[in-house]
Amino acid sequence: MAFRLIPKEEKFFADFIALADRIVSGATLLEKMLANDPPAWEVAVEIKQVEEACDSVTHEIIQRLNRTFVTPIDREDIHALAKSLDDVMDAIDAAAGVVRRYRIHTLPYGTRELASLIWRSSMQVKVAVEALEKKAGVHDAAVEINRLENAADTVHDEALRRLFEHEKDAITLIKCKEMLDLLELATDACEDVANALESVVVKHG
Amino acid sequence: MAFRLIPKEEKFFADFIALADRIVSGATLLEKMLANDPPAWEVAVEIKQVEEACDSVTHEIIQRLNRTFVTPIDREDIHALAKSLDDVMDAIDAAAGVVRRYRIHTLPYGTRELASLIWRSSMQVKVAVEALEKKAGVHDAAVEINRLENAADTVHDEALRRLFEHEKDAITLIKCKEMLDLLELATDACEDVANALESVVVKHG
Amino acid sequence: MAFRLIPKEEKFFADFIALADRIVSGATLLEKMLANDPPAWEVAVEIKQVEEACDSVTHEIIQRLNRTFVTPIDREDIHALAKSLDDVMDAIDAAAGVVRRYRIHTLPYGTRELASLIWRSSMQVKVAVEALEKKAGVHDAAVEINRLENAADTVHDEALRRLFEHEKDAITLIKCKEMLDLLELATDACEDVANALESVVVKHG
Numbered sequence: 001m002a003f004r005l006i007p008k009e010e011k012f013f014a015d016f017i018a019l020a021d022r023i024v025s026g027a028t029l030l031e032k033m034l035a036n037d038p039p040a041w042e043v044a045v046e047i048k049q050v051e052e053a054c055d056s057v058t059h060e061i062i063q064r065l066n067r068t069f070v071t072p073i074d075r076e077d078i079h080a081l082a083k084s085l086d087d088v089m090d091a092i093d094a095a096a097g098v099v100r101r102y103r104i105h106t107l108p109y110g111t112r113e114l115a116s117l118i119w120r121s122s123m124q125v126k127v128a129v130e131a132l133e134k135k136a137g138v139h140d141a142a143v144e145i146n147r148l149e150n151a152a153d154t155v156h157d158e159a160l161r162r163l164f165e166h167e168k169d170a171i172t173l174i175k176c177k178e179m180l181d182l183l184e185l186a187t188d189a190c191e192d193v194a195n196a197l198e199s200v201v202v203k204h205g
Numbered sequence: 206m207a208f209r210l211i212p213k214e215e216k217f218f219a220d221f222i223a224l225a226d227r228i229v230s231g232a233t234l235l236e237k238m239l240a241n242d243p244p245a246w247e248v249a250v251e252i253k254q255v256e257e258a259c260d261s262v263t264h265e266i267i268q269r270l271n272r273t274f275v276t277p278i279d280r281e282d283i284h285a286l287a288k289s290l291d292d293v294m295d296a297i298d299a300a301a302g303v304v305r306r307y308r309i310h311t312l313p314y315g316t317r318e319l320a321s322l323i324w325r326s327s328m329q330v331k332v333a334v335e336a337l338e339k340k341a342g343v344h345d346a347a348v349e350i351n352r353l354e355n356a357a358d359t360v361h362d363e364a365l366r367r368l369f370e371h372e373k374d375a376i377t378l379i380k381c382k383e384m385l386d387l388l389e390l391a392t393d394a395c396e397d398v399a400n401a402l403e404s405v406v407v408k409h410g
Numbered sequence: 411m412a413f414r415l416i417p418k419e420e421k422f423f424a425d426f427i428a429l430a431d432r433i434v435s436g437a438t439l440l441e442k443m444l445a446n447d448p449p450a451w452e453v454a455v456e457i458k459q460v461e462e463a464c465d466s467v468t469h470e471i472i473q474r475l476n477r478t479f480v481t482p483i484d485r486e487d488i489h490a491l492a493k494s495l496d497d498v499m500d501a502i503d504a505a506a507g508v509v510r511r512y513r514i515h516t517l518p519y520g521t522r523e524l525a526s527l528i529w530r531s532s533m534q535v536k537v538a539v540e541a542l543e544k545k546a547g548v549h550d551a552a553v554e555i556n557r558l559e560n561a562a563d564t565v566h567d568e569a570l571r572r573l574f575e576h577e578k579d580a581i582t583l584i585k586c587k588e589m590l591d592l593l594e595l596a597t598d599a600c601e602d603v604a605n606a607l608e609s610v611v612v613k614h615g
Contacts, residue, residue, distance in 0.1 A: 101366050174382070
C-alpha cells in the first residue's frame with residue numbers, strides 16, 4: 001500500500017500548473033500564428049483545442065472544489081484563480097478566432113508586440129503558479145505581470161491611435177480593433193491571475 | 206395557527222423559478238419580435254418590462270439573502286445563481302433594445318437561429334431551476350444548456366463571417382454586429398446559470 | 411501611550427472614503443474636460459493619475475483584507491465595494507482616454523449630459539460611503555444612484571439613436587460610440603457601488 005505524502009486535495013496545485021502550461025502553449029501558438037503577413041489562420045483551430053482542454057481542467061477544479069471540505073488555500077481564492085486562468089486562455093482563443101473569422105491579411109502595428117507581451121506574461125503566470133505551493137517567488141512574478149500589463153496598455157493605446165489615423169476603410173478598422181482589444185484583454189486577465197495569487201500569498205504570509 | 210411545512214428561507218427556490226419563468230417569457234417575446242422582416246420593434250418595450258420585473262425579483266433575493274442566517278444552499282451559490290439569471294434577461298433585453306434603437310430592418314443570417322437557441326436554452330434553464338429543490342435532473346439540463354451554448358457559438362461565428370463578407374455598409378454592419386454579439390451573450394449567461402446550478406448539486410450530491 | 415478609540419481594521423472606512431473622494435475628483439475633471447468643443451484632451455493625463463491613485467488604494471484595501479481576521483463588515487462586501495469603486499474610476503479614465511486617443515473634436519449629443527450624471531452620481535457615492543460607518547443615510551443615496559443610472563440609460567440610448575441617424579462617417583461614429591458606451595458604463599459601476607453598500611446595511615440593519 002502506497003504511502004501518500006501529498007493529501008489528495010493538494011491536486012489543486014497540480015491542476016493550476018496544468019492550466020498554466022496550457023496557457024503557455026496557447027500563447028506560443030498565438031505568436032506563431034501572428035508571426036507573418038498573412039497570419040497562419042489554421043493555427044486558430046489548434047488554439048481552440050488548447051482552450052477546450054483548459055475548459056475541462058477548470059471544470060474539474062470547480063467540481064473538486066465543491067466536493068472538498070478542507071482546501072489547501074481558501075475556496076474563494078481557488079475559484080478566482082481558476083476563473084482568471086480560464087479567462088486568459090479564452091481571450092487568446094477569441095483573438096485567434098477573430099483573425100481567422102475575418103481572414104485578416106495584414107496585421108496592424110501593435111499585433112506582434114502584444115502577442116509577444118502575452119507570451120512573456122504567460123511565462124510569468126507559469127512561474128507564479130509553480131511558486132504558489134511553496135509560497136515563495138510569487139510576488140516577484142506578480143510584479144512582472146503587472147509591468148507587462150502596463151506595457152500592453154501603452155502598446156494597445158498607440159496601436160489604436162495609429163489604426164484610426166491610417167486605416168480609411170471602416171470595415172477593416174472594425175476587424176483590426178476587435179483583434180487588438182482581445183489581445184489587450186488577455187494581458188488584463190494575466191493581471192487578474194497575479195492579483196488572485198497575491199491574495200493567497202498575503203493570507204499565508 | 207398554521208403549521209409551516211416549508212421553512213421561510215425555502216422561498217429562494219420559488220424566487221428562482223419566478224426568475225426562470227420571466228426569462229422564458231422574455232425569450233418567447235424575443236423570438237416573436239424577430240420572426241419577420243422588419244422585426245416587431247415595439248415588442249422591445251414589453252421585453253423591457255419583463256427585464257424590470259426580473260430586476261425586482263433579483264433585488265428581493267439579494268435582500269432576503271442578506272437577512273437570512275441559514276440558507277438552504279450556500280450563500281455564494283444563491284448570489285451566483287441570481288446574478289446569472291439576471292444576466293440572461295439583461296442580454297435578451299439589450300439585444301431587443303438594439304434592434305429597436307437602430308430600427309434594424311433586415312435581420313442578418315443567424316439572428317433567428319440565435320433567438321431559437323436562446324428560447325430552447327431558457328426552457329432548459331426553467332427545467333434545471335425547477336429540478337434544483339429535489340436535486341435531480343439538474344445535470345441533464347445543464348449538459349443540454351452547454352450543448353446549446355456551443356451551437357450558438359458556431360452560429361454566431363458563421364453569422365459574423367457572412368456579415369463581414371456581404372455587408373458593404375459599415376454603419377449597418379456595426380448595428381447588426383452589436384445585435385448578434387448580444388444574442389450570443391444571452392446563451393453565455395445561460396451557461397453561467399448551468400454552472401451555478403451544477404455547483405449546488407455537486408455540493409449536496 | 412495613546413488610547414486607540416478606533417480599532418485598526420476600521421481603516422477600511424477611511425479607505426473607502428479616500429476612494430470616493432478620488433472618484434469625485436475624477437468626475438469633476440471629466441466634466442471640465444468635456445465642457446467645450448474641442449474638449450481639453452490634456453486633462454485625460456490628470457484623470458489617469460487619479461485612476462492610478464485609486465488603483466493603489468484598492469490594492470492596499472485588498473492586502474489589508476487578506477491580513478485582517480476580524481473585519482467591521484463582511485469580507486465579501488469589502489471586496490465587492492473596493493472592486494466596484496475601482497470600476498467607476500476605470501470607466502471614467504477609459505472614457506477620457508478614448509476622447510484623447512482619437513482626438514475627438516466635436517462631442518456628440520449626450521456627452522455632456524452623461525458627464526453631468528456621472529458627476530452627480532459620484533457625489534452620491536461619496537454621501538453613501540460616508541454614511542456607511544453609521545449605517546444611516548445609505549439607502550437614500552443608493553436610491554438616488556439608481557435613479558441617476560436609469561436617467562443615464564435613457565440619455566445613452568437616445569444619444570446612440572441620434573448618432574446613428576446623423577453621423578454618416580462610420581469611423582467618426584465608432585469613436586463616438588465607444589466614448590458614449592464608456593460614459594454609460596461609469597454610471598453602471600456607480601449602481602454596483604450602491605448595491606454593495608445596500609448589502610452591508612441590510613446585514614447590519
